[in-house]
Each structure stands twice: as C-alpha cells, then as structure tokens.
Amino acid sequence: MITLERRPQPSRAWSYLSPLLAVIVTMIVGGLVFAALGKPPVEAIRTIFWDPLFGDFASYFRPQLLVKAAPLILIAIGLSFGFRAGIWNIGAEGQYIMGALFGAGLALAFYPSEARWLVFPLMIVAGTLGGLIWAMIPGLLRVYFRTNEILVSLMLVYVADFLLDAMALGLLRNPDGMGFPGSRNLQQYPAAHNAELIANTGMHWGVIAAFFAVVAAYILLSRHIFGFNVRLAGQSPRAAAFAGVSADKMVLICLGLSGALAGMAGMFEVAGPSGQVLASFNVGYGFTAIIVAFLGRLHPVGILLAGFLMALTYIGGELAQMNLQLPRSAIQLFQGMLLFFLLAVDVMTNFRIRFGRQKVA
Amino acid sequence: MDLSSINPLLLLASLMVASTPILLAALGELVVERAGVLNLGVEGMMITGAACGIIFSTLTGNAWLGFAGAALGGLMLSFLFAVLTQVLLSNQVATGLALTLFGLGLSALLGQSFADARPPAFPKLDIPILSDLPVLGPVLFRHDGMVYIGLLLVVAVWYFLSRTRAGLVLRAVGENHEAAHALGYRVVLIRFGAIMFGGACAGLGGAYISLVRVPQWTEGMTAGAGWIALAIVVFAGWKPLRLLLGAYLFGGVTVLQLNLQAAGLAIPVEYLSMSPYVATILVLVILAAGRAPGSLGKTFHASR
Known part of the structure; x- marks a missing residue:
C-alpha cells in the first residue's frame, strides 16, 4: 500500500530537484516519441539540446538563444506574480500582440522621422501601454463584474489575433509594399529599429529589459x-x-504588470528580430511563457534559467526540423510534456511517499 | 451587401449544427465541474478528438467509428489529467493549461499525415413525416445523428444530476468533498469518472468539427471552441438545460457572422470573425453567473 503523506513544510530539496527531474523524464519520453516517429532518439535529443550550443554551427545559433529567451523571460516574469497570487492571466499572447501593434503603430505614425531619441522611447511606452490596456480588460471586468479572468484573457487572445490580421492587411499595411500584406519593415527604419547592440550576440534592448525585469x-x-x-x-x-491587502487591487496590479511586460516583449520583437507587423508575427511565446513560469518555480532566477531552456528547445527544434525532418508539432508536444511531467513530479515537494499500511493511531 | 441572400430558415438550421461541438464539450465539462474539478484542458481534448476522429473515420471508412475513436482519444487525455490532479494532487488550473498545450502538440503530430484525408460522409437523418413539415422540418429534423445525440445527452445529464441518487452523490462531492468523504463516498473515484466523461464528450465535440462542420483536418482547427465551452458552463450557472441556451446563443453569433461575411457586409472579415469571442466576453459580463460548486478547483487529499 502506497500512500501520500503531507509534508509539514514543502521540501526545499525537491523544489530544486523536480524541475531537473522533469527535464530528464521529458527527454527520455520525448526520445521514445521520436523513436516511434522513426527518428534516431539520441541524435534527436542531442540536436535539440546540445548542437545549438556546442555543435558545428553553434556560433550561428548562440545569439538566437538570447533573442528567443528574452521575450519568454520578460513575459514569464510578469505572469509569475499573478500565478503566485492565484490570478491567472493566460492571455499573455494577446497582450504580446497588442504591445507589438501599439509599438509599431506609433513608430509608423512618426515615419519617416529620424529622431531616434524620441521615437524609440515612445515606442517602448506605447508597447507597454498596449499590453497593459489589453490586460486591464480582464482585470477590470473581474473587479467590477466578477467575470472569470482566465476565460476573458484567453478570449482576448483570439480577438488580438484577428486584430493583427486586420492591421497587417489594413491600417498598418506598407503603402509602398505593392499590395503585399504586412507593414513597413522596422529594421529598415533606423529611428525605430531595435537593433543588435553588440554584433553577433543577439543582445538587443529587449534582452536588457528582460535581465532588468x-x-x-x-x-x-x-x-x-x-x-x-x-x-x-x-x-x-x-x-x-485580514492583513489589509485589497484583493481587487492585487488583481489589477498583477494583471497590469504581466500585461505591461508582455506588451513590452511584443514591441521589442516587432521592432527587432521580427521587424514587421504580419499575420504570422506571433509564434506562441505568450503560451510557452506559462511553461517557463512554472518550470522556473515562479522564481525570477528559475525563470531566467527556464527561459533559456525553452529558447533552446525552439532553436534545437528548428535544427531538428532541418536535419532530421522532425515535425514542428513534435517540439510543441515536447514542450507540453515538460509541463506535464513537472506538475507530476511536483507532488514530491509537498508530499512524501509512505510504503506499507499505516497504523491506526 | 445583399442581406436578402441570408435565408432565416437555413440560418436556424445551421445554428443547430454550429452549436453542437460546443454543446457536447460544455456538457462534459459541466459534469466535471459539478464534481468539483476544474478542467481547463477542454480545448486540448477537443482538438485531440478532432484529430482522432479524422484518423479513425478515414481508416475504417465509417464516421460513427470516427466519433467512437474521438471519444476514446479525449477520454485518454482526460485520464492523464485525472491521474495528475487526483492522484498526484497537482494544481488543476496549471494541469488544465498543460493539457491544452499538450493536446495541441499531440493533435498536430497525429493529424499531420491526414491533412489531405476526406472523412466519409456523415448522413443526415431523414425522419419520415417530421422532416417534411413546413418550416420546422428543415430547421429541426433534417440533421445528422450527432445533433440529436447531443440533445439527448443534455436531457440525460439533467436527469442524472437532478433526479438520480448517483447524480446527488456527484453533486455532493462537488459541493463539499470533505463532507462527502466523511460520509464514505469515494471522492477520487467519482471524480475520475466525471473527468473521463468530460474527456469523452470533449472528444466527440472536437470530432464533430473535423468530421461534419469543416470536414477535414487542419492544425488548431478548434480555434478556441473549448474555451468558449468553458465560458458557456459559467454562463449556464452549471445547469444543463441553460447550457443549451448558451450553446445556441453562441452558435447563432457564429452562424450569423459567417452569413454576414458571405453576404459581403462592408466590415472587414477579421472584425466579423472576432464577434463570437467578443460575444462570449459580453455574455460573461452581462449575465451574473449562478453559484459555482463549493469545492470547484480545490485539491482533495484524504488525510487521516
């Protein structure tokens, strides 16, 4: 007879161990899935986790690590406050899109300005504001109408997604783009470009913002x-x-904070690595950041590490797609599995396993 | 724009079809939540059901077997959720989210080789006499079998929850799991059953999208239907018959905006496509929800 017994206090050792264990179990089970798909499992795992860092073309992939990790970390840090307080903002993807739209919209409104000292800081403000406003909708609705913030924030992801499509085809479309969808490329607009600060490092202002966060x-x-x-x-x-913490205020602050950071991440992405307002702009960072937040145990340093790990699966996943023809969805499955195993292993943090029947006291 | 091209009878008829996937998924989730468990993985189970439905129906050439396979797929995914939340006592919100992310990846992987598959036709019922009635015939009685199965399930769940002893026990577990446990009911076992029923229903709903509504496989094709199903459960105040109203309301908005798109309304398609999601938010705001089951979302651990 195996029973679970609640620990008097959460185990510190297990709270560090469980993310590591989850990663290892995910690698093993993921390897089995890859094998079932007819791909060499060890090679696949090595391609995802080793080659981008130390493989033959690592110098090309390493900068990508910062580029991919920065938005994940920025969003996950914001989410972690809410998750700790039991406020579930799962619409970060929508706030990320709105931040990008606000930031790019402001930059394009100033086009062709050369005043970088004015345009770029304003873009950061606008992007942050865009995410903040989008997150305030579920926040205010919860405070004033007691609606569920999980559902509202998630619904707003779909709304933002359609808004992005509409903007890429309508208001923000490049007037010189010969009818192609998508805005002007901000990479070719020096006043608004979120360029690499040091060549070939991937370091841009968004990375600095993430570290600061x-x-x-x-x-x-x-x-x-x-x-x-x-x-x-x-x-x-x-x-x-009883301690005088206003629950409503907590909802607004936590949602606002996560929305603002997600919006900021979106703005840095659209002005830098992505460059354009396009229907295919968002790639699910807002959802992956949820995994990052949990994998990092909602702790800032943990999130930093988890962000790099998830960035690695994105880059390694692309590499495995090219070299081993591993389907993109396999990586998605892999990321989902990671969160699953983490939650499963987490039982050890709060409970201990007892073998044998307990004596009746 | 040509509004006269919209036939109100056809609109009502397609409303029943459009609301069926959400109705099925929401019905399953309603039972799960009445048992005190919040499973946010509906979207993941629906999309997995949609993929399984395509796979089983193309391989067997029978749409009904496709639905059976979809129910099985949804059920297996929900079993994972049940093990995690009931045995390993994980946080239900986080686990539900994980289920959705996992399901999206899994379905994409399962469905990728069936992208060109065309599922076998799912015949519409032709009920003698009834389907020949003027007005009512085309609106109510010329649908496929799943539409009616959905309606029957609503009545069955209503009867089960409000008229049977087993339903009373299930609600007791949802209202206060400590008390139910003290009375000797097997809280975890009952919740396992409810969660798996919810998974099977979500799978059926997903398969209805991929086998009847679209009908083919595309990645992420449920497009938030699972989340809307969750919203409709709240809207319905956890009551099965009100659920029907919510699903039809949503189905109505979906069908209407599709018809307006086809009629060439002078609003860009993207803004019309938003309307079901915006409508869901508005419904959540305007209609004060009923009382949620007392133990909803709380972890149960029988400590002695």
Missing part, C-alpha cells in the same frame, strides 16, 4: 512589501484580506 522581480519578491503581499494572497487569501 529578473533583478527587479527578485528584489520585489524578496525585499518589498508588495512581494510579500503577493505571496500571502496566494497562500492564504483570508489572511491577506
């Missing part, structure tokens, strides 16, 4: 009363209410 979140969570309130609201909403 990690540090700020760490200080906020461990040293500031707000971080304490967030943790309190998540662990014991009643205690938080």
